[in-house]
Amino acid sequence: MERAGDYYTSDVNESATVEVTEMSNDDVMQRLISGFTSGVSEGLPDIVLMDDYDAQNMLMSYDGMFAELSGDIDMSQFADYKVDIVSYNDGVCAVPFDSGSAGLYYRIDYLEEAGYSEEDMQDITWSEFVEIGKDVKEATGQWFLVFIPGLGTHYMQLAMQSAGLWYFDENGDPNFDNPAIREMAEILKEIEEHDLAMPVDYFSAEAVGVVTGGEVAAVNSAIWYSATIRSAEDQEGLWAYANLPQLETVENATPYSNLGGASWYVLEDSPNKEAAIELLNTQFAGNEEFYQEILVENGAVGTYIPAQEGDAYEYEDPFFNNEPIYSDFAEWEIIFRV
Amino acid sequence: MNYGVHTTTAVEAFRAVMQGYLDGNMTLDEMIAEAEDYYLRQVGEQ
Numbered sequence: 420m421e422r423a424g425d426y427y428t429s430d431v432n433e434s435a436t437v438e439v440t441e442m443s444n445d446d447v448m449q450r451l452i453s454g455f456t457s458g459v460s461e462g463l464p465d466i467v468l469m470d471d472y473d474a475q476n477m478l479m480s481y482d483g484m485f486a487e488l489s490g491d492i493d494m495s496q497f498a499d500y501k502v503d504i505v506s507y508n509d510g511v512c513a514v515p516f517d518s519g520s521a522g523l524y525y526r527i528d529y530l531e532e533a534g535y536s537e538e539d540m541q542d543i544t545w546s547e548f549v550e551i552g553k554d555v556k557e558a559t560g561q562w563f564l565v566f567i568p569g570l571g572t573h574y575m576q577l578a579m580q581s582a583g584l585w586y587f588d589e590n591g592d593p594n595f596d597n598p599a600i601r602e603m604a605e606i607l608k609e610i611e612e613h614d615l616a617m618p619v620d621y622f623s624a625e626a627v628g629v630v631t632g633g634e635v636a637a638v639n640s641a642i643w644y645s646a647t648i649r650s651a652e653d654q655e656g657l658w659a660y661a662n663l664p665q666l667e668t669v670e671n672a673t674p675y676s677n678l679g680g681a682s683w684y685v686l687e688d689s690p691n692k693e694a695a696i697e698l699l700n701t702q703f704a705g706n707e708e709f710y711q712e713i714l715v716e717n718g719a720v721g722t723y724i725p726a727q728e729g730d731a732y733e734y735e736d737p738f739f740n741n742e743p744i745y746s747d748f749a750e751w752e753i754i755f756r757v
Numbered sequence: 758m759n760y761g762v763h764t765t766t767a768v769e770a771f772r773a774v775m776q777g778y779l780d781g782n783m784t785l786d787e788m789i790a791e792a793e794d795y796y797l798r799q800v801g802e803q
């Protein structure tokens with residue numbers, strides 16, 4: 420957003436000032452809910468980035484609090500699935516932003532020490548992944564993963580989405596007893612029983628430090644996590660990636676999935692609503708150069724279709740052994756969506 | 758995929774009960790049933 424703000428104030432609206440505040444998604448939710456329920460809008464932002472998982476809950480619970488944007492912004496320029504996520508009551512209430520296309524990141528050196536090549540990491544199953552983890556831990560003494568298995572719902576979500584399943588059925592009723600949850604629960608139990616994961620909350624700053632400090636051998640996450648890994652500059656060339664491990668017992672399971680992703684919302688009562696929409700329209704829905712920049716500098720893979728054909732997508736990243744990480748994850752996402 | 762209205766509550770439900778399954782204090786069937794009970798209670802209160 421800082422870069423988008425720079426473009427906006429230099430190219431579109433020189434009199435505007437864009438102030439960016441960074442906070443966790445939970446804190447964003449709390450602040451919005453407090454403001455909406457109290458009726459006190461002071462201190463609320465003009466534009467807010469929200470996780471896609473929260474979209475329908477917030478749009479339904481606080482109907483009318485978010486500006487409907489389809490009259491101002493051409494939503495056909497965005498991936499259909501992202502537009503669906505932020506659509507409510509025949510309107511589109513956010514500008515879709517980043518992709519959560521997911522894969523398996525791993526340390527080449529630790530895997531080699533345990534006897535595994537990069538080829539061995541392609542197209543594996545989740546049970547094979549666990550076996551590799553046991554071998555890596557035994558051979559290297561390193562943790563294989565970092566997260567608390569009992570809080571490992573992100574693994575369940577990766578598994579479910581790889582097979583077109585979710586926590587709910589088409590009627591919105593709970594679909595907890597589904598085969599992806601069943602298989603992944605057993606995988607999480609194996610990870611717990613064999614002590615493969617350093618028990619630190621995956622979403623914490625401490626877990627980021629564990630990964631960048633070289634204390635784990637593998638991470639299953641989305642393309643946005645590549646920026647975290649890449650921040651460990653001393654580990655250039657030591658990381659590679661592959662498609663996700665695949666479920667074995669679930670019909671239609673694939674090695675492709677999604678984790679997270681977010682979109683930009685404008686608050687309906689914002690005193691700067693018009694400028695906020697203009698910023699989103701001119702930058703996030705109109706500036707391909709901006710998307711190329713944040714792709715390489717921040718690992719942010721946008722779902723703005725015109726930007727997905729730029730040179731930056733073909734960038735062969737020296738950090739990841741000169742592999743075209745953005746085009747690979749983008750291609751996996753296309754396969755996943757199809 | 759539309760994530761629905763109550764994804765956060767579903768996540769909370771599994772996080773509330775999963776450790777019991779991992780520790781061997783409940784079966785997988787029991788864990789899933791407890792997660793659904795937890796979810797329905799929470800959604801009912803919202």
